[in-house]
Amino acid sequence: MAIKFFIEKEFAGGLGRAGILETLHGIINTPAFVTVGTKATVKALTPEQVKETGAQVVLANTYHLYLEPGAERIRSFGGLHKFMNWSGPIMTDSGGFQVFSLGAAYGKQVSKIARAQTNSHVLTRQNPMDSDVDENLFGTLAKVTDDGVSFRSHLDGSLHYIMPEKSIEIQHDLGADIIFAFDECTSPRETSRYQEEALERTHRWAKRSLDYHNSHVLQNNGIKTQALFGIVQGGREESLRKRSAEFISSLNFDGFGIGGSFIKEDMETVVKWVNKILPAEKPRHLLGIGEPEDLFMGVENGVDLFDCVAPTRNGRGGTLYTSRGKINIRNAEFREDVGPIDADCSCPVCDQGVNLPGRHPYTRAYLCHLYRAHEMLGGTLGSMHNLYFIINLVKRMRESILNGNFPEFKKEFLKVYHS
Amino acid sequence: MAIKFFIEKEFAGGLGRAGILETLHGIINTPAFVTVGTKATVKALTPEQVKETGAQVVLANTYHLYLEPGAERIRSFGGLHKFMNWSGPIMTDSGGFQVFSLGAAYGKQVSKIARAQTNSHVLTRQNPMDSDVDENLFGTLAKVTDDGVSFRSHLDGSLHYIMPEKSIEIQHDLGADIIFAFDECTSPRETSRYQEEALERTHRWAKRSLDYHNSHVLQNNGIKTQALFGIVQGGREESLRKRSAEFISSLNFDGFGIGGSFIKEDMETVVKWVNKILPAEKPRHLLGIGEPEDLFMGVENGVDLFDCVAPTRNGRGGTLYTSRGKINIRNAEFREDVGPIDADCSCPVCDQGVNLPGRHPYTRAYLCHLYRAHEMLGGTLGSMHNLYFIINLVKRMRESILNGNFPEFKKEFLKVYHS
Numbered sequence: 001m002a003i004k005f006f007i008e009k010e011f012a013g014g015l016g017r018a019g020i021l022e023t024l025h026g027i028i029n030t031p032a033f034v035t036v037g038t039k040a041t042v043k044a045l046t047p048e049q050v051k052e053t054g055a056q057v058v059l060a061n062t063y064h065l066y067l068e069p070g071a072e073r074i075r076s077f078g079g080l081h082k083f084m085n086w087s088g089p090i091m092t093d094s095g096g097f098q099v100f101s102l103g104a105a106y107g108k109q110v111s112k113i114a115r116a117q118t119n120s121h122v123l124t125r126q127n128p129m130d131s132d133v134d135e136n137l138f139g140t141l142a143k144v145t146d147d148g149v150s151f152r153s154h155l156d157g158s159l160h161y162i163m164p165e166k167s168i169e170i171q172h173d174l175g176a177d178i179i180f181a182f183d184e185c186t187s188p189r190e191t192s193r194y195q196e197e198a199l200e201r202t203h204r205w206a207k208r209s210l211d212y213h214n215s216h217v218l219q220n221n222g223i224k225t226q227a228l229f230g231i232v233q234g235g236r237e238e239s240l241r242k243r244s245a246e247f248i249s250s251l252n253f254d255g256f257g258i259g260g261s262f263i264k265e266d267m268e269t270v271v272k273w274v275n276k277i278l279p280a281e282k283p284r285h286l287l288g289i290g291e292p293e294d295l296f297m298g299v300e301n302g303v304d305l306f307d308c309v310a311p312t313r314n315g316r317g318g319t320l321y322t323s324r325g326k327i328n329i330r331n332a333e334f335r336e337d338v339g340p341i342d343a344d345c346s347c348p349v350c351d352q353g354v355n356l357p358g359r360h361p362y363t364r365a366y367l368c369h370l371y372r373a374h375e376m377l378g379g380t381l382g383s384m385h386n387l388y389f390i391i392n393l394v395k396r397m398r399e400s401i402l403n404g405n406f407p408e409f410k411k412e413f414l415k416v417y418h419s
Numbered sequence: 420m421a422i423k424f425f426i427e428k429e430f431a432g433g434l435g436r437a438g439i440l441e442t443l444h445g446i447i448n449t450p451a452f453v454t455v456g457t458k459a460t461v462k463a464l465t466p467e468q469v470k471e472t473g474a475q476v477v478l479a480n481t482y483h484l485y486l487e488p489g490a491e492r493i494r495s496f497g498g499l500h501k502f503m504n505w506s507g508p509i510m511t512d513s514g515g516f517q518v519f520s521l522g523a524a525y526g527k528q529v530s531k532i533a534r535a536q537t538n539s540h541v542l543t544r545q546n547p548m549d550s551d552v553d554e555n556l557f558g559t560l561a562k563v564t565d566d567g568v569s570f571r572s573h574l575d576g577s578l579h580y581i582m583p584e585k586s587i588e589i590q591h592d593l594g595a596d597i598i599f600a601f602d603e604c605t606s607p608r609e610t611s612r613y614q615e616e617a618l619e620r621t622h623r624w625a626k627r628s629l630d631y632h633n634s635h636v637l638q639n640n641g642i643k644t645q646a647l648f649g650i651v652q653g654g655r656e657e658s659l660r661k662r663s664a665e666f667i668s669s670l671n672f673d674g675f676g677i678g679g680s681f682i683k684e685d686m687e688t689v690v691k692w693v694n695k696i697l698p699a700e701k702p703r704h705l706l707g708i709g710e711p712e713d714l715f716m717g718v719e720n721g722v723d724l725f726d727c728v729a730p731t732r733n734g735r736g737g738t739l740y741t742s743r744g745k746i747n748i749r750n751a752e753f754r755e756d757v758g759p760i761d762a763d764c765s766c767p768v769c770d771q772g773v774n775l776p777g778r779h780p781y782t783r784a785y786l787c788h789l790y791r792a793h794e795m796l797g798g799t800l801g802s803m804h805n806l807y808f809i810i811n812l813v814k815r816m817r818e819s820i821l822n823g824n825f826p827e828f829k830k831e832f833l834k835v836y837h838s
Contacts, residue, residue, distance in 0.1 A: 040788070044795040049465075069754065069788040077757060083785055335488065338496060366502055369459070369488040376463040376795055 002177065002217075002227040003254055005030075005283045005304075009402050015275050015302030018401040021283050023089040023177040024225060025081060028056045030283065031299045031401075033290065033394040034091060034307035035387055039064050040074070040084040042387075043312050044379045047085045052348050053387040054395065058086055059307045062095035062170055067153050067160075071173035079175025091307070093287070094167045094180040094209070096231070096259075144184065146201055164208040168228070172216060176226065178255065181209035183231040185259050188266065195235040202233045203247050210251050227254035229285060232274050236266045245277035255283040258303070262289075268297050275302035292321070292393060292417060296410045299397045311390045315383030318371040321390065323416055329364060329382070330371045337364035347388035349381045421596065421636075421646040422673055424449075424702045424723075428821050434694050434721030437820040440702050442508040442596040443644060444500060447475045449702065450718045450820075452709065452813040453510060453726035454806055458483050459493070459503040461806075462731050463798040466504045471767050472806040473814065477505055478726045481514035481589055486572050486579075490592035498594025509595040510726075512706070513586045513628070513650070515602040515678075563603065565620055583627035587647075591635060595645065597674065600628035602650040604678050607685070614654040621652045622666050629670050646673035648704060651693050655685045664696035674702040677722070681708075687716050694721035711740070711812060711836055715829045718816045730809045734802030737790040740809065742835055748783060748801070749790045756783035766807035768800045 004022040011017055021028040035042055035050060037058040042050045050058065060080060065071060077083045080090050143150050148163025162170075167182035183202045186195055213228045230253035234240035248256060256278050258271060271286065278284055283304040289295070290308020298306060314320070318330045322342035327334070329341070340350040340361035349362050362381055370378030393413070400409035423441040430436055440447040454461055454469060456477040461469045469477065479499060484490060496502045499509050562569050567582025581589075586601035602621045605614055632647045649672035653659035667675060675697050677690060690705065697703055702723040708714070709727020717725060733739070737749045741761035746753070748760070759769040759780035768781050781800055789797030812832070819828035 039792045039794055040785075041792075041794045041796045044799075046468075046796065046799065064792075068792055069784070073755065073784070076755075077782065077784060082779065083782075085779070085781060085785070336492065336495075360501065360504070362504060363496065363502075365488070365492070365496060366459075366504070373458045373460075373483075373487055375458055375460045376798065377460045377465065379795065380463075380465065380799070 001254065002224040003283075005255070005281065007281070009404075011300070011302075011401055011406055012404065014300055015272070016300050016401060016406065017280075017302060017304070018398045019283070019304060021304070023057075023227070025090065025177050026056065026088045028089055028305070029395070029398060030304040031295075031394050031398050032056060032305055033295070033391045034059045034285075034305055035391070036061075036307055036309045036312065037084065037086070038309075039068070040080060042383070044316060044376065044383045045312075045387075049348075049380070049384055050086070050387070051088075053384055054391045055088075055387060057089040057091060059091040059093065060084075060174070060176065062092045062167065062174065065092075065174060066095060066162075066170050067155055071170040075173035075175065079173075081175065089178070090176040091178040091285075092171050092174050092176040092180070094182045094231070095162055095170065096167070096180070096183040096185060144201075146204070148182075164205040165212040168209050168212045169216070172213075172218065172226065178227045178229060179213075180257055181206045181228060181230045181253070183233055183257075183259055185233060185261060186235055187261055188236050188263050190235065192237065195237060195240055199234050199240050199244055202231065203244070206230045206248055206251060206253075210253065229253055229255040229257050229283075231257040231259045231287070232278070233259050234270075235260060236263065236270065238269075238273055241270055241273045242277060245274045249278055253282070255285065257285045257287050259287050264294075267294065268301065271298060271301045271303060278302075290390060292390075293414065295390070295394055296397065296414065299394070299401070300406070300410070306394065308390075311386035312383045315386040316379040318367075318378065318382060320367075320382055321386050323413075324419055325417055329367045329378075331368075334364040334368040337368070339364055341367065341385050342389070345385065345389060345392075347385050347392070349385040349388075420673065421643040422702075424674070424700065426700070428823075430719070430721075430820055430825055431823065433719055434691070435719050435820060435825065436699075436721060436723070437817045438702070438723060440508075440723070442476075442646070443642075444509065444596050445475065445507045447508055447724075448814070448817060449723040450714075450813050450817050451475060451724055452714070452810045453478045453704075453724055454810070455480075455726055455728045455731065456503065456505070457728075458487070459499060461802070463735060463795065463802045464731075464806075468767075468799070468803055469505070469806070470507075472803055473810045474507075474806060476508040476510060476724075478510040478512065479503075479593070479595065481511045481586065481593065484511075484593060485514060485581075485589050486574055490589040494592035494594065498592075500594065508597070510597040510704075511590050511593050511595040511599070513599040513601045514581055514589065515586070515599070515604060515650070563620075565623070567601075583624040584631040587628050587631045588635070591632075591637065591645065597646045597648060598632075599676055600625045600647060600649045600672070602652055602676075602678055604652060604680060605654055606680055607655050607682050609654065611656065614656060614659055618653050618659050618663055621650070622663070625649045625667055625670060625672075629672065648672055648674040648676050648702075650676040650678045650706070651697070652678050653689075654679060655682065655689065657688075657692055660689055660692045661696060664693040668697055672701070674704065676704045676706050678706050683713075686713065687720065690717060690720045690722060697721075709809060711809075712833065714809070714813055715816065715833065718813070718820070719825070719829070725813065727809075730805035731802045734805040735798040737786075737797065737801060739786075739801055740805050742832075743838055744836055748786045748797075750787075753783040753787040756787070758783055760786065760804050761808070764804065764808060764811075766804050766811070768804040768807075 007017045007019045009018045019030045035055040035058045038061045074083050150161045164182040171179035182205045184198045186198045218225045230248040232244045232248050234244040285305035286298045286303040289306050290310045320329050320341050323344040400406040426436045426438040428437045438449045454474040454477045457480045459479050493502050569580045583601040590598035601624045603617045605617045637644045649667040651663045651667050653663040704724035705717045705722040708725050709729045739748050739760050742763040819825040
């Protein structure tokens with residue numbers, strides 16, 4: 001087994017748990033927040049800085065790396081770990097990324113559908129916004145068939161075709177510790193009939209992903225070097241979500257992703273339906289979710305892993321997390337503010353060097369200046385702070401599970417956060 | 420005295436020397452390259468990363484900080500050191516920055532003149548390109564009078580007036596260890612008559628800068644907290660340069676800047692004229708110069724300090740220094756290159772962690788990927804490498820002076836560099 005998962009403590013009267021996920025590149029204490037490094041780099045940060053945020057694991061995007069610099073090239077360099085100088089655990093998504101923005105347009109061009117969706121309040125990892133890349137892929141020509149997805153590169157217009165086997169082959173080349181089955185993520189606005197069709201396709205693709213993985217994954221002394229997670233889909237419909245959780249559970253995946261584009265109100269219900277069915281002994285990853293309220297909800301309902309671009313994208317834009325909610329550090333009120341971003345935060349930006357001579361926390365005023373002056377250091381410091389904040393928040397949830405006071409911690413944190 | 424300067428060893432048969440410059444925030448081993456941090460940040464780098472490049476001192480730009488976030492604001496935060504979290508020595512230029520682009524247009528609008536100059540091959544610190552900011556100030560309305568310079572902010576069009584006393588007042592607010600007198604830097608294309616007029620103005624401004632400084636600089640137990648350097652101007656004319664060196668030497672400055680926009684061929688001659696006259700016991704800063712050949716020339720001719728935006732600007736753009744000359748890391752030839760930027764370089768990017776488990780130098784291929792993918796980490800790593808390369812090059816010149824083999828080192832380095 002490429003990974004091992006141990007549950008240390010379960011959440012009394014609920015689905016939640018604290019555990020340890022062992023990979024060949026190190027352990028992940030769960031629940032854990034997974035830092036997104038779309039193009040084999042966590043935007044604006046060196047690997048050392050990523051480590052300083054407390055990150056144990058990063059997730060890169062298969063679609064982007066496949067197009068640039070190419071998966072075979074990364075394989076020839078010895079895989080993602082060496083390529084991006086990150087020696088800890090790495091995950092890659094499946095490139096199913098396209099399937100959402102394109103999937104709703106089964107057999108059709110995507111752009112129309114995408115335009116209809118831009119005003120919707122949809123949370124999804126497969127929304128192009130969620131790849132931590134500011135490009136808009138919606139104009140891309142693409143087509144979903146039962147066999148796979150054909151699409152044009154957003155970089156040079158070249159034509160590509162990804163089917164489950166190809167997705168896994170690419171992810172084998174990339175060499176992450178944990179990879180994902182190829183799936184189709186639908187919009188919650190789709191009809192029931194389309195949701196069901198897409199789900200059946202995702203299930204067939206899951207089986208094909210697993211088969212290809214089992215017969216092709218590199219083994220080292222009889223141990224697979226990469227773990228494969230299956231992805232549960234099914235939109236917002238109870239019957240479909242449960243059917244998906246049951247089907248995906250029945251396959252011998254090493255762990256599970258919970259995918260989908262959620263209307264925020266649906267998310268908790270969906271996670272509950274799914275996690276009551278998924279086998280407790282395997283890790284579960286709620287894909288593309290990362291706001292504090294949602295992290296509490298996920299942990300409470302048995303999610304072990306989360307990833308989201310919000311901390312880094314917000315960090316680059318100047319929206320910073322604090323224990324009292326988010327602030328926009330560019331606002332004029334912060335120009336004279338000599339306090340740290342968050343007086344309760346111990347990140348390298350807020351707390352740095354208080355014990356070192358001549359060093360002190362970065363002030364809100366300085367950060368405000370950096371963002372207003374369009375200085376890259378703003379994005380770097382903001383990303384470091386935000387990542388630390390979110391990673392550390394999930395760590396504290398983990399500790400509260402181990403200490404048996406998760407509900408109290410949640411209540412107290414959210415009370416102050418929304419104050 | 421806010422600074423002390425000791426000469427350790429002189430260059431046999433030449434003007435060059437190795438020394439130690441003590442400031443209230445630490446020492447600078449000279450000759451030294453000064454890292455530019457225009458807006459109170461070295462672009463794309465944290466102060467820790469700047470330190471890792473071997474930098475002992477940074478130079479911020481008075482003009483930019485005066486406009487944003489404002490000098491009084493920085494003073495209220497305890498000065499630049501605290502504001503930007505750099506506990507080592509800091510220098511600020513005088514804001515004479517405008518005077519070059521505007522000076523040639525004495526009493527007129529600048530834009531016309533500037534257009535005439537854009538094709539010229541002029542090296543100058545006061546060229547807006549040299550502030551490490553990509554904005555073009557040439558369109559600004561501004562006017563030089565004998566009393567000072569009036570100009571409009573490039574940020575909001577607001578009207579400002581800087582005269583020598585104001586420049587020093589701003590620099591007192593900023594609180595750098597070493598500050599510069601207000602000067603006018605002329606284009607080498609100006610007439611002799613204009614050069615002479617401008618030089619006389621610069622000399623009067625030097626005297627006014629010094630008088631204001633002496634009567635207003637903050638003292639701590641009778642010791643001035645900031646040192647003031649006078650600036651020698653005079654264009655490419657021997658008589659003017661020598662007159663300027665003599666006049667500025669006659670004033671009680673703590674050190675000297677050699678300013679001006681140089682046609683490259685003139686630079687060595689000018690530096691020789693000036694440094695033969697400047698008192699040997701005080702430090703000399705060649706403003707805005709930083710390419711390897713020019714650094715050798717300057718050190719050989721008695722320059723102790725240099726600053727230039729080239730390492731960081733080139734670093735952001737993907738032009739990287741190597742012991743065999745500059746390379747553009749974006750070029751296709753580097754896409755498959757698993758070597759470091761420069762196999763002879765010990766910077767944190769080229770040499771990082773070869774002794775650490777799981778770490779290795781960043782490859783040219785990865786850097787090529789980062790620049791092509793417009794990832795900020797490219798600019799960060801490129802800037803770190805370039806700064807280390809240039810700072811370390813000047814350090815090696817220093818060592819070769821101490822070891823008595825500067826000419827051999829210069830010859831060997833440039834032979835390989837141009838190979």
